[in-house]
Each structure stands twice: as C-alpha cells, then as structure tokens.
Amino acid sequence: MKVYIYAFLILIVFSLYQCQSYKKASTLKSVSDKPIDFSQSPVVPANESIGKMLIEDGFEVELIAAEPMVTTPVAMSFDQKGRMWVVEMNGYMPDTLGTGEDKPSGKIVILEDKNKDGIADERKLVLDSLVLPRAICLIEDGILVAEPPNLWYYELKNDKPVKRTLVDNKYAVDGNVEHQPNGLLRALDNWIYNAKSSKRYRKQGDKWLIEDTHFRGQWGISQDNYGRLYYNDNSTNLLGDYFSPGFGATNRNQRSVDGFSERTVPDNRVYPIRPTPGVNRGYSPGTLDDSLRLRNFTAACGPLIYRGDLFGSAFDFNAFVAEPSANLIKRNILKENGNAVNGEQAYKNKEFLASVDERFRPVSLYNGPDGALYVVDMYRGIIQHKTYVTPYLSGQIKARNLTLPLACGRIYKIVPKGKKPVAVTIPNDPDKLIALLGSTNGFVRDMAQQTLIDGKYKQAIPHLKAILKETTNPLQVIHAIWTLEGLNALETNEVLPLLKNTNWPIRMQALTVLPSVINLSSYEYYVKALNDLIEANDELAAPYVAFVSKYIKPFNEQAADNMLVGLVKKYPNNSFVSDAVISNLAYREERFKESIAKFEPDTNLKINKQLQRVITAYNNTKKNRDPDVLAKQFPKGSALFLSTCQTCHSHDGNGIASLAPPLNKSQWVNGEKNTLISIVLFGLTGPVNVNGHVYQAPEIAGDMPGIGHSDEISDEDIAQLLSFIRSSWQNNGGKIDVKDVVSVREKLKGRQKAFTVEELESKN
Incomplete structure (x- = not known):
C-alpha cells in the first residue's frame, strides 16, 4: 500500500510539473495568427487557452479556476453561498489502456472566491478516495454522490462528512464509464433525475424514494422553465421531453411514449475551427471533411437550457451543447409549437464557441448565480474510454503526446462584454426567498425553492399561497406551486382554480402537481375539473388529463376509464393523447381496444395503430427465453x-x-x-x-x-x-x-x- 501511495504521489507531482513545464514551452499562437502547427498539442496555460478560442461577437470567456486548484473536473454544483462543489474524476483513462482506472483517486472539492476578484482562490477537500465519481447533488444538509455502482448520501457538518447512507446500490451497475448514469438534476417537481438512467430519486424525511421513469440520454441533463427535461447521446445534438417528466412511464408493455425522448434539434452538424483527426472513427469516410474537421457530433454531452438573465432576450430558451472531441460549444434556438418543442442551430458554418486547443474538453455546462454560463473543461488529451479506443485513435494520441499530463482542468464562465455580472447569494430568510422565486434568473428561482423546502420554512406557507392568486409573474406562481408541494402544504382549493387559469404554463403545472394532492377526500373534485378540460376542448391539456387519470384509478376505476374513453372520442388521431391513454393500460390493452372499436373501428386511427403496436410487442415478449x-x-x-x-x-x-x-x-x-x-x-x-x-x-x-x-x-x-x-x-x-x-x-x-x-x- 505504501508503495502504491508513493507511486501515486509521484505521478501527481510529475503531472503537475508537466502542466507547468508545458506552459513555459508552449509556442501556440492565437487563432488570428498563422500558421498554427496542428501536429502538436502542447498544454496551454488556462489564461492563454482563452486566446485560442473564438466566441460569438459580444461575449467573452473568463477563467474561474485552473490546475492545481482543480484537476480533471467533470461535474459541479453551486451552493447557497455561490461556492462551486466540483467532481474530480482523476482516475479516468490514465493511458489508452485505462491502467489504474479503478484506483480511488476521485475527489469532491469546494472552490471559493474569497477575495471576490472573480477567480477561485481557496480549495477545500470534502471527499477523497472515490473511484470514478461522476455526479453530485446538494440537498438539505448533505450531498448525493454517484460513485458506481452506488449512490451515496453524505450528511455534512462544516463541509465535512459525518454520516454516509447508501441510497441505491444499483445506481450504476451496468455499462462502462461512458455509459453509466449521471446528472443528478434536482428538477422543478422536487425529484432528482439522471441521464443514462430510468430512475428518479426523492428524499422524504430520512427515507429515499426511488421510482421508475423514462430512460434518458447519456451524459448531462437539463430542464427548462417549466421543468421539461433535455438530454442527448454522443452523436445527437439535443433530445427532450414535451411533457413533465413524472408522467407516462407506467406501462411496461409500451416501449416508447410520444412526447418523450423526442429529437428536439435534429441537425447534428458541427463546425470546429481546427483539424480534429483525434476522434475514434477519424479514418472512416465521411467522419471528417476535406480539412480533417469533424462533420457531426461524436461526443455530444452536457446539454444546458440557458435560463439566466444576463445574455439578453435573444438567448431566452436557448440550448447549449458541449462537443469535447471537436473542442466547441454549440448554441441552439428552441421554440414551442403546441405541446411540442423544436429547435434549430443558431448559426451555419460556425459555433457559439470553438477552440484550436485540442486539449480544451468542455464536458458539462451550467447556469450560474450571476446569470453567466459556466463551462467545465476536463482539459486533457484522452477522452475516449478504453472499451472503444481504436488503433487509429491510439496512434493519434501517441503522435501528439496526448496521454500526459493528467492533473489539469479548468472552469470558465461566459459573459457579455462590458457587463459585470453580480452573483445572487441565496439567503436563509423566508421572506427574501419568496421574493427570489420571481427572479428573472432561473438558477436563482430553483435555489430559492430548494432552500425553502430544505429549510422546512413553514412560516412561508401563507405568503406562498397568496402568490398563487397572482398572475403578473407566472414563473413565480409556478415555483410557489412546487415549493408548497415540497412543504406538503398544497391544498385542493388552491389547485382547482389553477386548472382554469388562462396561462397554459400555469395550467400545465397544476396538472403536473395533481399526483401529489389527489386523495380519497379530494379525487371527486379533480374528476370534475379534468372532465371540464375535456369538454372545453383543451387539446394542450388533453395528454396531461390522460396521464393524471392513473392517479384517479385507485379511488374510482370507472371514473378514470371514462376519462380515457372521453379523450379517445375527442382526439382519436392525436398521437400524444393516444400514447398518454395507453400509458394507463398495462395488461389491459386488448380489452380497451375491443371496447373502443364499438365507436372508433378505423384501424388507421392513431389510437388503434398505437394500441396494436403495444399489443404486438407484448405478445412477442411472452415468447422470450428466460x-x-x-x-x-x-x-x-x-x-x-x-x-x-x-x-x-x-x-x-x-x-x-x-x-x-x-x-x-x-x-x-x-x-x-x-x-x-x-x-x-x-x-x-x-x-x-x-x-x-x-x-x-x-x-x-x-x-x-x-x-x-x-x-x-x-x-x-x-x-x-x-x-x-x-x-x-x-x-x-x-x-x-x-x-x-x-x-x-x-x-x-x-x-x-x-x-x-x-x-x-x-x-x-
């Protein structure tokens, strides 16, 4: 053990020395100077690496932290004080064979800007000796940590762990490092969601709830202002859900549900500003263009819906996606069309940000307390996991000495030029927190909601209920709904008026929160309200009504089924409604199909086609071997x-x-x-x-x-x-x-x- 510790320390020191020595030896010029020798990829000092970037006019990149303050960062989270909690995956791919990847070298650290000059100047170790940690989530007085195969909850005191609880020993059992759950996004609905996973989590007192949900994405997960989730896989720009995330995953016979895992932005073209031969399939025709630049995403990750208030209205409802293989960050513009969300790339033939530094590896993106966009840069040569490394890529890594050093890493933030963003500190004052629920910065709204719930601020309940009657700030109303839900204080007489609200996002949230408030004494009121929505021809609400009927069923199965039949009669050719209806019908699909055939016999209708697809899939599954x-x-x-x-x-x-x-x-x-x-x-x-x-x-x-x-x-x-x-x-x-x-x-x-x-x- 002593030999291992000494060897490990020597490796770290050697890597840090290489970072520093490469800084001195670097001869790379800025992107505006020519020529650039792309045959070499030396380590570039963090502040100089900014000079290798091209960014959208009107914006600039600022350095927040760099080695040795942070090494191999892959994920982070802000706390109430604006401090950054960073996951360091130091053990990832020490060489092309992954030698020593299973060593406990991972860490969780806090980075803080003590002198308020915009650069982190203090590093505090929270946890060490972790094996390939990949995600964290701050909640109450502790932190969730994903360390495959386990998900742990650490209770903290003065930023130090005092107790560890196993939340899920099967959090990341299957898959290699590139294909294991991650994210731990604490979403609007107070559940914690993941990428590359079909589980969601929630802390309830001293217990942890674990529920099945839709399988989503590969690395990184984000939400919009209404709690809809967005994610992707390595070759896909952006995927997302049209509906709130807790719905529609209840019928095991239904392999997919329309409106979930939708291709939000179908265009996968990328525009690097340097040759990128160092990708796994660089030898394959069509992977690279004539100038040896990657054509399409091959390592898309870290999608982010920008929800800050710093960039201007043109950036509202924009999605940013990192592509570390091509050293860039893409911008997409999203639009709503009914229930659907669709988008397109913001530019042709260029990116929001791109670098000529091959070691610039943006892997995760975040909204910040100051409205800026934060970039986690793993800053290393090798990012492809050993399972899939081709001899071609191994050759590329050797040709440009990309294996070492291992102990680099940077965190940047992107801001508009000329603006001095001011971070909002989240107080422990319920009155101030309630006001922050109406902030124009989505990060601040989320933190205010979470702080009110974590602090169990019951004294805030009357003020939150008063907000529900306001209409001037819909986003504040939405967060008040979910804060009350998190405090177990939302009541039927407050939800029913919201179901009639003329503002669709408020109506959407009222429908989404119903599973938390429906009970034996209230379900009849909700049955009437939901049937009123059907009668009012509220087609936007119709899929939600179908999803919610599942929660009526335990109290009145006939009323729930009548709702489904009513929806089929109204919308037999609406694919969203059809799949939402079918999500309630596990092992009842054939019986339901026979019953609606009496009034909807046309087999070409969406409801009948989608029912038959599920029935066929189930019958096939029964033939499967054990x-x-x-x-x-x-x-x-x-x-x-x-x-x-x-x-x-x-x-x-x-x-x-x-x-x-x-x-x-x-x-x-x-x-x-x-x-x-x-x-x-x-x-x-x-x-x-x-x-x-x-x-x-x-x-x-x-x-x-x-x-x-x-x-x-x-x-x-x-x-x-x-x-x-x-x-x-x-x-x-x-x-x-x-x-x-x-x-x-x-x-x-x-x-x-x-x-x-x-x-x-x-x-x-």
Missing part, C-alpha cells in the same frame, strides 16, 4: 452484454431510439456467424437494414463501435457474448465457439476500420 437461465449458461457473455451492449440495444434487445437497432430477431444476429463476429470485433457503420427496416441517423447513431481492440475483452468473452445474444429473446442463432472468434480475428488481422453493410454483404 434471461436468468441464459445468464447461468453464458455468465461472461451476460455480464459483457450488460456492461457494453444493453446501454444502446436495450435490456430486451429491441434497440433504443436514436442509439441502436434491435438485436432481437435480427438477421445479422441469427445469420452467418462470421459476419456477426466481424461486426462485434470492428464495428459497423450505418445505415443498416434490420428485418426490412433501414435504420440510419438520426433514428440511430451512425456507428456501432467494435470491441475487438480492447485488451480487457478476450476472444472467450466475445464468444460467450455472441452465444448469449444469439440465444436470447427469440433468437435462434446457435452457439459460437472461441475458435470461431480466433479464426475471424486472424483473417482480419491488421484491420482497423468498421465494416459497412456493403462490405459484409459482398463477403457472403
């Missing part, structure tokens, strides 16, 4: 599927929208075994036809990475994996032996690039 039996037969294959495959192809093998096509009943899985082995070893570039349907971006990611280059995955592992997949669900492909994998690997010796469908078909 996964527990297969896991015992192929233990390594089952484990490898869970860690590497199911994060994109789904646990049921039926694929995930925007990520990957089905494996279940796929001709590629059940067909010629050497073809399947070739795909898994080296990957596949789309589009790909699976059982008569052509899957291509944006319906799926453009590429499936191969795992044949991983030193941690043996040929025996791959043989078991493929045998497991070919025997799972309704596949009948048969077993694959290790000698089959060895033979294919030998035949393809020296190959690096992924296969195309045309190549594979020409071989057969």
